């Protein structure tokens with residue numbers, strides 16, 4: 001099952017319009033696993049029902065498998081055939097019992113799809129199409145079945161046997177083996193199937209639901225990791241309470257188990273009653289995890305838990321509807337995280353993430369709509385567009401409906417589609433029905449790719465007191481979609497008086513639905529300043545003619561914290577773009593705005609830290625028609641240095657505000673740590689003589705990973721020899737902790753030093769580096785791909801390195817390889833020389849014999 005499948009020529013394209021309901025249904029599934037890492041036997045018994053009047057044979061998916069036996073209604077048959085990874089069985093009646101047996105080898109499964117081994121334990125990953133690697137089954141999300149599962153395994157090696165649903169019974173199987181049976185009463189698609197067999201310890205707790213049922217909770221990990229599971233368990237209980245309170249959703253089984261594994265292609269997986277997690281989203285203690293890791297763990301635990309309703313109880317009809325569960329669930333986890341601390345800071349972080357990952361995707365060769373029309377390999381569509389832009393679509397509908405109607409609409413959706421495989425259209429129809437609002441035009445957000453650009457220009461006639469706002473929208477062409485229709489954009493708008501700093505209007509929700517529109521404000525007695533897209537109410541790019549002075553004004557006076565942050569970012573961005581294009585820029589307005597923000601005692605520290613951070617090099621590049629990585633780097637360093645020098649006293653004051661010792665994970669303490677570390681970065685940028693000493697001292701005395709890693713990050717980009725010392729200390733201290741060692745690789749891959757590319761190439765030869773573990777591969781190869789200057793070295797060494805790694809990784813793990821390709825597809829954004837060097841590597845990848853479908857799709861589309 002881990003054999004490479006050569007790319008069929010031409011590649012098979014799956015189209016949304018070709019959807020047909022399944023020919024056969026499978027109401028019940030019984031599985032028996034005889035676990036052995038080298039040779040696991042899987043015996044499946046499916047009850048099948050003909051779905052409607054037709055004469056098609058039963059067709060079961062089974063990637064790379066051959067059945068050892070096929071039995072129909074208790075009788076062995078041999079009139080079956082296997083063709084293109086499907087088992088065809090002719091059936092005469094409308095209802096039958098089908099048994100198959102296969103043998104698979106989890107210990108040779110390097111793709112980490114299906115049944116595989118991680119750290120000596122056995123686990124599954126079935127989304128999207130992994131179940132067909134385990135047994136023959138109609139492996140599509142609209143075939144919902146009730147599963148009962150029996151696991152048999154060696155008791156000493158695999159003392160713990162888990163599967164979906166509730167435990168039924170367990171016992172001794174003789175010869176040192178034991179068995180356990182699990183039953184999941186909720187019909188589910190095969191992608192939600194899971195089992196785990198391993199030597200694990202559990203952190204247990206319980207949760208009493210709103211209706212008084214007690215749920216046993218368990219987080220299962222290696223014994224040594226047990227002390228690092230409390231934060232995740234706490235987050236799970238918070239999530240369960242939150243979903244009851246905010247969405248009226250209660251948990252429905254007697255147990256909820258989470259298992260952490262080290263080898264995992266994504267973040268985590270929402271299998272019914274048995275979530276399987278990448279260990280990086282479970283394990284945390286102050287010494288090994290940063291505040292950022294703590295936040296990520298809570299968000300992912302919540303995300304997977306929320307899928308129990310948005311994804312599991314209501315699932316997807318087909319994979320084109322992926323955003324139905326993912327966009328909605330991201331929206332839900334964002335709401336949960338916002339409620340745990342500062343909602344404004346959470347919104348800033350989410351928008352920053354959207355701009356870093358989704359905007360570039362939407363403007364590049366891999367752009368696709370939130371509900372795509374076609375794909376070659378579905379694994380390639382677990383993207384920022386499906387997840388994060390998908391979440392923005394839900395947020396816009398929530399804004400348009402208002403909170404009461406939105407809640408009524410989600411209630412209707414959960415109620416109507418419980419136990420059903422639904423579509424994005426079903427969701428939107430519920431939004432309309434519960435609110436009485438017409439979302440016909442809004443639906444374009446699901447079908448049109450590309451980030452809309454909104455122009456905004458405000459004119460004031462002082463005499464008449466009238467202000468006129470001219471808005472325009474343009475949706476850029478994307479692959480396969482040259483011409484776009486105007487979309488419905490919900491824009492929150494407010495005017496502020498330039499002299500008094502007071503609001504001149506209420507906040508208005510403008511629904512821009514045409515290519516241009518004019519809005520008139522009366523009785524505007526002072527010069528107005530425009531605050532637009534407040535709270536980032538629509539995922540668009542705003543092109544306004546606001547002056548640096550107006551942006552600086554908003555950064556001081558806007559009452560919407562996101563808009564305030566945004567004004568500051570725009571001011572910085574304009575300054576950096578000018579610096580990159582013209583070689584120099586006036587830094588005064590930005591310096592004054594940062595000074596005022598630092599001086600404002602009313603702002604929370606976490607917000608201040610976000611607001612004073614400069615936009616990333618990549619984001620500056622996204623504003624330019626041709627990216628010059630060196631010029632952007634120089635412009636950004638110049639502004640950082642000026643901010644550092646001119647505001648040195650303030651940075652020193654901020655740095656002196658030490659958070660509590662010992663470490664406390666709370667919004668307030670997090671905010672203090674963040675601002676302190678941002679201040680350290682600016683002091684280093686200023687080149688103050690004690691910067692390296694300050695960083696090294698912090699590195700040594702810190703009682704937590706947040707401060708230690710921040711200090712290391714500062715040192716790793718410096719020329720000081722303390723950098724080498726810190727890297728050595730860090731490595732030796734954490735050599736046996738893979739998640740922390742990932743940080744060691746990643747920090748170096750993100751260094752801004754001139755020798756970063758050479759360092760990364762050397763690290764790829766380090767004994768601790770391996771492509772077999774996705775976290776490790778991402779920590780070096782993935783991080784390097786976002787180090788704009790190092791990756792885009794003019795000699796093309798960065799491009800060659802990435803291509804070499806992807807070709808090697810593809811042989812082991814095509815999904816993870818394909819995920820790391822996008823930086824090479826950005827060639828159109830660079831000068832001709834770089835573009836040619838990037839294309840050369842893409843062509844080399846496409847020409848590899850035996851390339852996976854995954855990498856082929858991404859690389860070939862990136863060449864177009």
Ligand code: 0A1
Nearest residue numbers: 125127128265266268269382
């Ligand atoms: N549904 C999961 C994401 C996921 C997707 C694919 C996976 O394996 C290939 C694993 C996880 C989520 O949204 O968390």
Ligand code: ZN
Nearest residue numbers: 303307326329
């Ligand atoms: Zn998800």
